[in-house]
Amino acid sequence: ADIGDIVRGKDHFLGTNEEKKPLEENLKNIFRKLYNELTKEEENGTAIKSRYTKDDPDFYQLREDWWALNRDQVWKALTCEAYGTYFRHTCCTGTRTNDKCRCNDDQVPTYFDYVPQYLR
Template sequence: ACAPYRRLQLCNKNLENINKYDNTKAKNDLLAEVCMAANYEAQSLIPYHDKYKQSNEDSQLCTVLARSFADIGDIVRGKDLYGRNNRKRKQLEENLQKYFENIYYGLSNETNAKELQERYKDDTPDFFKLREDWWSLNRETVWKAMTCSEHLKNSAYFRPTCGDSESPSQARNKCRCDDGDVNIVPTYFDYVPQYLRWFEEWA
């Protein structure tokens, strides 16, 4: 599948330039770096979408953000298909692997270290399982960073996905479900294969 124009310019420069040699910094700063990437991406998309919507009235900003959110999730988890610049892509993947290597070796300090080390014992050198778990644990924080702009006030997600399956409700403010919901993230695009999302986006 061809990457959509939005993906060609996805703002992930701070992830490409992370310090992979400072073990302490790598362990402590991964979430901050991913949140910064998400926030910068939103800042770049919001003004562009305002212009785009003038000729495409059905376009919804929350949906656009959800698509980039899912692409960031794929980058973090080592699933991204975009390969326009293979040198930068390789550098980014190496940096992320180094981050997760440091997290992996830091598991020995956790109270449930034995259980965690057993779970990830065959996960090197790519750490795909650890990366998947990290994303599941932190996706809500990343979504908050992506949707913190006041420009998103009263912005709604395109369909009701909040609450339980019996009485779902719609995210209507800053593209977020209400605080009372188990999960404030209204989208599950990040669990749809990237090539299928791109096909749908081009359709």
């Protein structure tokens, strides 16, 4: 599994319920707090409520949207200070990302995000 799958609730984690349940409950609580905070604003609150109202209690759509907006920041947080060559040959063009954490077209090299887990 990767972080994107976990955040989006698409992880095929085969561990025990004792391991899986606390993680999932924590994610639900985090995204419930985010939803509550976003819907406080009168200006955007109605639009946000209409988009995510059917999403409770798991908030899968909110998780998808959050991941789409923040995956590059998560990638930077995980890899930009990771020295060595583990993430360096990951751009589609075969070019190196060399300490820049990004491909030449300014994209993060996380192009496997939306490939189903069983195919990776």
